Amino acid sequence: MAEAAAGGEPIHRELGLTDEEHDRIVAALGREPNRAELAMYAAMWSEHCSYKSSRVHLRELPTEGPHVLVGPGEDSGVVDLGEGLACAFKMESHSHPSAIEPYQGAATGVGGIVRDVLSMGARPVALLDPLRFGPLEDPRNRWLFEGVVAGIGGYGNCIGVPTVAGEVRFDPAHGPNPTVNAMCIGLLPADRVLRSGGGRLGDLLVLIGARTGRDGIGGVSVLASRTLGRAGRDDRPSVQIADPFAEKLLIEACLELADRGLLAGLQDLGGAGLTCAVSETAAAAGAGAELDLEAVPLREDGMEPFEILTSESQERMLAVVRPEDLAATREVCERWGLISAVVGRLTDDGALRARDAGRVVAEVAARSLTDDAPLYRRAMAVPAGLVEVQADDPTFLSPTVAPGDALLRLLAAPNVASKRWVWERYDSIVQGNTAAGPGGDAAVIRLEGSLRAIALTTDGNGRYGRLDPYLGGAHSVAEAARNVACVGARPLAVTNCLNFGSPERPEVMWAFRETIRGMGDACRALGTPVTGGNVSFYNEAEGSSIPPTPIVGMLGLLVDHRLRLGSALRPGMAVYLLGETFAELGGSEYAETILGAVSGRPPGLDLEREAGLVALVVEAADRDLLAGAHDCSDGGLAVALAEAAIAGDCGFAVSLPGDLPSHVALFSESASRAVVWLDPSAVPALEDLARRQGVPIERIGESGGPRMVFGEEIDAAVVEAAAVYEDAIPGLLGRSAGEPMVRSTG
Amino acid sequence: MSGPRVAVITFPGSLDDRDALRAVRLMGGTPVLVWHRDRDLGGADAVILPGGFSYGDHLRAGAIARFAPVMAAVAEHAERGGPVLGICNGFQILCEAGLLPGALTRNVGLAFVCRRIHVRCETSATVFTSTIAAGEVLPVPVKHGEGRFVADPETLARIEGEGRVVFRYCSPAGHLGGEWNPNGSTNHIAGIANDRGNVVGMMPHPEHAVDPDVGPTGGQPMFESLLQAVPAGV
């Protein structure tokens, strides 16, 4: 019989397990689980660790490609960059803790994703931070925004990993549910990838780093409060205090261990803590493991076995070490001022057995925790009213605002406006390889000792996801590819973070499935396999749920960083629009900001055209034909050109493409487009290349002068646009007067 | 490698140590790694205390690092007239250790700031600025949360009076003004020297300003000055 808590509710339910899941555990064990075992299963079979609602759909994503060294399933994906170098990268969500303690929640999120990359044996070299908040007019949203940004900077700056790009977008639905994602990229020798299956019989499990406390035991804390007579959830905040200094030492120590060949394996301790790290290590090695809980260095007295087994204390790593390497391993840890403890070893019987004071307190098959986890095919349904919203196309509403005013308003719209306030709080140059930091289409990190460089971006558009999740998923990949191409890099691979509401609601599950379909199709068309990612469900609070918020993190490769493109316009150039503009204002920034409508269908996406545009820009960059490029996304052609003008402090005069109504030509968000500028001498070569690749191309004007001129429609000063664009976010935060805002002049 | 030996100290939490070593190498010096627990400088001719968050910047930036065993060797080296450059966290450590006067406090905006800025060189009378004319403007980056230089009035008057302000934040044209000062530093001070000009501390990062592929180049003349002042093998 399942154990009942004081209130009569069976404990397993309080731990978030259903009755069927409880029965599965009993079947797997052949008996009732004890408390520690129940805690282990509850943690491992949580949505967060087991992906029980998402796995059936995630399988639809393409994961293979010639460069993929490690696909989904390990802590991070790894792709080959050539010249003996590989890149590990992954994205994750830390939205829930950030909603109640923005600084620490975001900071610990950065710490977690860094350890995912570290556990492959890679040196973390860059961070990106896609963020979503409610509107800044609300003081609580300002508190969340400022706290999250401070937390990301506080952690990244202190561990010496540059934060080089990211995103911030605003939507009322993200007020109660901010979305805080973090992506980390690491570099490692291609022949030294640490995999979780590297351990063998007799290897020691060495816990390195912070002491273990009653941290993040989350749902499992009910075991303590309800059955052990301790106060309860109130004194177990689900937020932890970040210790970036400890993380920095952990990074250096683990990399030194890897460099010296002392590691058979390395695992971070994330969700489900020691239980997850040890069971994965053992299962991957086809082994079992003995754990001695008394050997775990603790931060607090009197911790129960289940607490030690499922604690999610930060800044810890589990190293798998051959017995003969133990002394050297401990010496390295000591030198970096880190505690190390042998907490167990790999055995040959397939069981994960934990002892406390010699007594066995838990014994389960290591594989059972992962392999026996339930798999759900949740019900799906099209959200009520979606068809009507889609039919309400704002493209044909008549404009009420003059185009020049509309452009300035769009430049001041928080989704579009400069995010300098955010990224100047991040060290984006430490490690000395940031060829292009925040502010452009994608960041560029030089590979030391090589001409090669990687390009990094994150993208996602909540309006598109809300109006058509399939297109939302597909566009996030397409925009990322375009951004990477616009710095001259070839898109290589993708990681993602899929932020959604409750999977138990059929509309959410439908949107999730559609998003994955769109993302999968786009990844196939663009040749960018998905090497890993993260699903964050249950982003619901106060009766509101976030819209489907898929975020794509893309990695691109530049063979010669000297050929990288910037998005700052320069005078004396021929300005071209690549791609074709259609009457597509559905879901656009213009529709929301100027027309007040979040409706219609997002722009269509012809994936072959998108791939063609990407190939054209990359090849033109490779052949050094272009002086610069900027993709068209939020706010369309007008915003793209204005941003380039602001970045380069250089005006332009262009005519409007096609014979669309002027506001449509200016602000339509048709996909597969970019503006490029080039020396007039390179024009024939570019036109020829575009023709051969079948990409529509049109010379729309010239750069130069202090004004932005769009035909007869707009004539505005660059400095005026720049002021509006730069001051919008500080103005909303009420800081415009206080802190001096100095524009980059270097 | 044959240029002058320049030591870079790694404290727990140092971050720009590799960058400083790389800059030394790029500029023709011989980089020497020194560990915070070392008791000597490995025979180096000059020493750099790099940027970062030594000991997590807990309590105050540099408060704990100044007790590191290697700091006795740094003090001796400075005493003998050897060149010492503290960059960012290194500057904070030098102040905490009493090798430079004053202190570095929270930026006036209370936020970390990473930005390309300009500094105006105020004196050629230090080992690190001997090839830079007073008034010359250098583009360099800053990245710090505690860079607002403060000192009591007498100390400040002495530093100013003795011409020991090495750099001030300025506009690209060399003008002073609040909008060019990223942290609210007193008198726009970005860097100072000891009375002999062999110990210099500065908040901006010259080591991130030597390679045009990844940043501005305003740090180059500082390394040139240093390498000229300490010929190899002296």
Place this chain on the structure above:
Amino acid sequence: MRRRFEVVVMLKPGMADPQGRAVEDALPTMGWSGLTNVRVGKHVELTVEADSEDAARALVEQVADRLLSNPVIEDYRILSAEEVR
């Protein structure tokens, strides 16, 4: 009536205190021993103008609870209330 209050904000017991830890770990290398369990928090002083001591204290409580601390991770206590001119 004007009173000067002091508010102490510390991380809840049981929560990791990286700052205290870093200080504690560094003490022996500086030659100090016998110092343990270091915790570092915030100390805020402020002057309150209110009709009565009770009203002043109620105001400080509110500020401490809602602005100076985040009750999710921190506890606060109010130390003293000294009358000032």
Place this chain on the structure above:
Amino acid sequence: MRRRFEVVVMLKPGMADPQGRAVEDALPTMGWSGLTNVRVGKHVELTVEADSEDAARALVEQVADRLLSNPVIEDYRILSAEEVR
């Protein structure tokens, strides 16, 4: 004998305190008035094992003076010394 000490470290009077200023500026926007002269400092708690109360206090003085505060910008005071087991 084990004693628990509390050390308060505040910026010297007259030193600009941007953190205190920020708190003070935030107060009216949150609807509170009558609060002035906000200063933010550090509060450190630590346990000392020493032969006597005097020895313990002398040790804390040293640590407060040399490590916990920077005399260029800060003052410290030792608040209390409570015996603990």
